[in-house]
Amino acid sequence: MSVANASANNPEVQPKPKEQLTNGETKLDEKKLKQFFIGSIDQGTTSTRFIIFNGTGEPVAQHQIEFNQIYAHSGWHEHDPQEIVDSVEQCIEQATQAFIDRGHKVDEIKAIGITNQRETTVVWDSNTGEPLYNAIAWPDTRTKGLVRDFKEREGADDVLNICGLPLSTYPSSLKLVWLIEHVDAVKQAYEEGRLSFGTIDSWLLFHLNGKLEKNVHVTDASNASRTMFMDLNTVQYSDKLLSFFGIDRNKVKLPKIVPSSCPDSFGSMAAGILKGIKIAGCLGDQSAALVGQQGFTPGSAKNTYGTGCFLLYNVGEKPVISKHGLLATVAYDFGRSRKPVYALEGSIAVAGSGVKFLMNNLGFITHSHKISELASSVKDNGGCVFVTAFSGLFAPYWIDDAKGTIFGITQFTERGHIARATLEATCFQTKAILDAMELDSGHKLTELAVDGGMSNSNLCMQTQANIIGIPVDRPAMRETTALGAAIAAGFAVDIWKEFDELKEINQKDRMVFEPNITKEESETMFKKWGRAVEMCRGWLSADDTNNEPES
Template sequence: MAMEKSSAADPDPQPVPKENTTNGSAETHLDEKKLKKFYIGSIDQGTTSTRFIIFDGTGQPVAQHQIEFTQMHPESGWHEHDPMEILETVEQCIEKATHAFIDKGHDIADIKAIGITNQRETTVVWDTHTGKPLHNAIAWPDTRTKGLVRELKTREGADQLQDICGLPLSTYPSSVKLLWLLDNVDAVRKAYDEGRLSFGTIDTFLLYHLNGGKEKDVFVTDATNASRTMFMNLHSVQYDDKLLDFFRLDRKKLRLPKIVPSSCPESYGSLASGPLKGLRIAGCLGDQSAALVGQQGFTPGSAKNTYGTGCFLLYNVGEKPVISQHGLLATIAYDFGRERKPVYALEGSIAVAGSGVKFLMDNLGFVTHSHKISDLAASVKDNGGCVFVTAFSGLFAPYWIDDAKGTIFGITQHTERGHIARATLEATCFQTKAILDAMELDSGHKLAELAVDGGMSNSNLCMQTQANIIGIPVDRPAMRETTSLGAAIAAGFAVDIWKEFDELKEINQKDRMIFEPNISKEESSKMFKKWGRAVEMCRGWLDTEEANGNS
C-alpha cells in the first residue's frame, strides 16, 4: 500500500499502517489465550491527572479510571500539588477501575500484581514520625528556584556534578526544590534540624502511604526516579556523598528512600486497603522510563517521544551511561534487577507540550476541548509566519535557557487563532528536532524512526508536522497508554508473567501507524532555521533581578 501524500495543512493527514512499510509480518506469535488469563494493575500518577489501568497479559487495557486533580500556581512560575489529594485520587482510581473490572465479569484474584509510574522530580517532604506532608509538593516544572540555581552554579565543584549524576544544575531536578523548602519553610527546616524530615518523589510518597504508612514503613524509590534527584551517582546507582555535600545536606538529618530495582517482587510491599487489599506492588518506573519500556525500547539505539504535559525523548544507550556534551540529560532508563545491569538513556526534556495546548484552551479561550486544537491549526495552510517559543518555564533541553519567557514572533494584522494554534504544536516539534540533533552528536548515530505516544500524538496533524520537521518516519501505536503499560510490564516481570524481553516483542505492536515526511529537506531546514532565530531572540527576556526570582 503506497502512502497518499498529504500536506501538513490537511485537516487530517493519514498515516500508513506499519506492516505495509516493512517486510515484517502482522501475524502475532503471542500465546494470547494464556496471556488473557493474567491481569496487571498500573497506577499512572501524572502531572495533571491520576489513572489506574488494568491490563491483560497481551498489554491491552481491560478497565480503567482517571481523575484530574488541582493545579496550584500561588505565584508566577510556581507550580504545586497537594500530596494528600494525589493519594486520594490514586485510591479512588483503584476502586473505580476495579469495580469496572468486576462488572465486566472478571475475578480480582486473576490480577497478579500492580506497577506504579509517576511524574518525576516533583518533590514531597513529610514528617517521619507522623507521615504528614510538611508542604505542598513542588511540581517538576516549577521555576521558583531560578535565583538559587544561579547561586549554586558559582559553588566550587558545580562543573563536576553532571559527570557524577548525569543532570545539569537547573530548576528541573528535585535537589533544588528541597533546598528551597529548607530555606523558606520553617516547618521543613525544623524537621530537618530535628532529624525527622523524610524526602521523596511522588513514587516514594505513594508507596509509603499505600502500604499503610508508618506501621509498615515502606520507604523506597526505584533507580529511574532516584536518578532525577541529583543525589544519586549514575555509575554506582547509589546516593553519593560528594553530591550531598555539594548541596550541604546532612544524611543524618535527612531521610532518603532506599534505591531498589524498577522490577522487584519484594521491595514495594502491597496495598494496605481498598478492593485490592494485599495485592503485591512489584514494579516502579518514572513516567518517561515507563513509556520507553511500554514502547519496547529494550535495544540500544531505540527511542521514544512522549507528548504529555511536557515532552520527553529517551534514547537507549545500553549498559554504560553517556554523559551528554550537547545539552541532554543522562539518566537510568530502567533497572529490572535479577543480575541484570541497569540500562541507561540520553534524555531531552521539553517543559511545554500539552500544557501549551491547555494554555490556549484555558487562558486564551481558543477552543473548548484540547483535541479541537488540531482542527483549529488545520484551518490555516501554515503558521502565517508565527513562531511561538513556549518558554513558560524557561527552555529545557538542549538549550537550558532559564531567563526566557513564552514569546510569539511574527504576529501581523493577518494573524489568526489558527496560526497561533499551529505555531504551538510546531514549538514541541521544533524542540524535538533540536534534541534529536543533540542525540546524534552525543551518540554518533542518527535515529531511523521515532516512536511516539502521549496525548498530543493523537493529532495526525501534529505527528505529520513532526515527521516533516525531523525528516524521519514517526511510528505511533494504536494503544497509546504506553506509560501505564511500562509500569505493568515492570510488575509483570517481577512476578514471572514474562521472563525475557523477547517475550514482549509483539506487545502493543498491532495496528501501529507510520507518518512519513512529505516536504523537502530544504523546506524543513528553512522552518527550523527560523525557529532557531526565535530561540536566540527570546534569550535574556528577564533582567537579572527577575531571573533571580525577585520579580
C-alpha cells in the same frame, strides 16, 4: 512551503499502517496471557489514572481523575500531596469495580506497577507521616536564583559527570534545598532529624503500604536518577553530591534505591479493594514509556507528548554523559543480575500544557482535542513562531531566563496561526533534541516511536515527521506509560521472563507518518525557529525577574 503545508488541504492526514511481521511466528501465548492481569497506577502532572492490562498488553478497565494545579505565584507550581493519594485510591476503586463488573475477580490481578511524574518533590514528617508542605512540581521555577548561586560554587563543574543532570530548576535537589531554607516546618523537621524526602513514587508507596504501619520508604533507580543526589555509575546516593547541596544524610531520610522491577521491595496494598495485592514495579513516567514502547535495545527511542515532552534514547548498560545539553538518566533496572540500562534524554517543558494554555488562558478552543481542527483552519503558521518558554527552555538549550514569546504577529494573524505555531514549537524542540542525540551517540535515528496526548493529532505527528525528516511511528494503544509500569510489575512476578516475549505487545495497528516536504524546506523552518530562540534569550535578568519570587 510551511510546516505540514503538504497536508493543509487535507487536515485529516492519513498515515499508513506499519508493516507487521508476516512469518506467522509468535512468542505470545495469547490465550494464556489473557488470563493474567496487571494493574498500573499512572500518576501524572495533571491527572491520575489506574489501568488494568491483560498479559498481552491490552487495557481491560481504567479510570482517570484530574486534580488541582496550584500556582501561588508566577513561576510556582504545586500539588496537594494528599489530593494525589486520594486520586490514586479513587482511580483504583473505580477501575477495579469496572473490572469486576466485566466478570473478573480481584485475585486475577497478579501485581501492580506504579509510574509517576518525576522530580516533583514531597517532604513529610517521619514521625506522623503527614506532609510538611505542598509537593513542588517538576516545572516549578522558584529555584532559579538558587541555580545561579550553585553554579558559582566550588564543585559545580563535577555535578554533571556524577549524576548526568545539569544544574537547573528541573531536578529535585534544589527544590529540597529551597524547602529547608524557606519553610519553617520543613527546616525544623530537618534539624530534628525527622524529615522524610521523596519523589511521588516514594510518597505513594509509603501511603499504599499503610503509611507508618509498614513505613515503606523506597524509590526505583529511574526516579532516583532525577534527584541529582544519585551517582549514575554506582546507582547509589553520592556523598559528594549531597555535600555539594548542603544536605546532611543524618537529618533527612532518603528513600532506599531499588530495581524498577522487584517482587519484594515495593510492598503491597494495605487497604481498599485490592488489599494484599503485591506492588512489584516502579518507573518514572518517561522511563515507563520507553519500556512500554519496547525500547529495550541500544539505539531505540521514544517521544512522549504529555504536559511536557520527553525524548528518551537507549544507550545501553553504560551511561553517556552528554556534551550537547541532554540529560543522562537510568532508563530502567529490571534487577535479577541484569545491569541497569541508561538513556540520553531531552526534556521539553511545554507540550500539551501549551495547548491547555490556548484553551484555558486565551479561550481559543473548548477542548484540547480541537487544537488540530483550529490549526488546520489555516494553510500554515502565517509567519508566527511561538517559543513556549513558560518555564524557560529545557534541553538542549537550558535557558532559564527566557519567557514565552510569539514572533511574527501581524494584522493578518489569526487564532489558527497561533494554534499551528503552538504545535510546531514542540516539534521544533524535538528536532533540536534529536540533533543533539545524534552528536552524543554518533548515530542518527531512523524512526521515532511516539505516544502521549498530543500524538493523537494527525496534523501534529505529520508536522513532526516533516521537521525531523524521518518516519514517526504511533501505536494504536497509546497508554504506553502505564503499560511500561505494568511490564515492570509483570516481569517481577514472572508473567514475562525475557524481553523477547514483549516484542509483539502493542504492535497491532501501528501507524507511520512519512515526511512529505523536502529537506531544504524543513531546514529553512528550523533556522527560523533557532532565530526565535535566540531572540527570547535573556528576557529575565538577575535584577529584573518580572516580580517572580526569588530563592
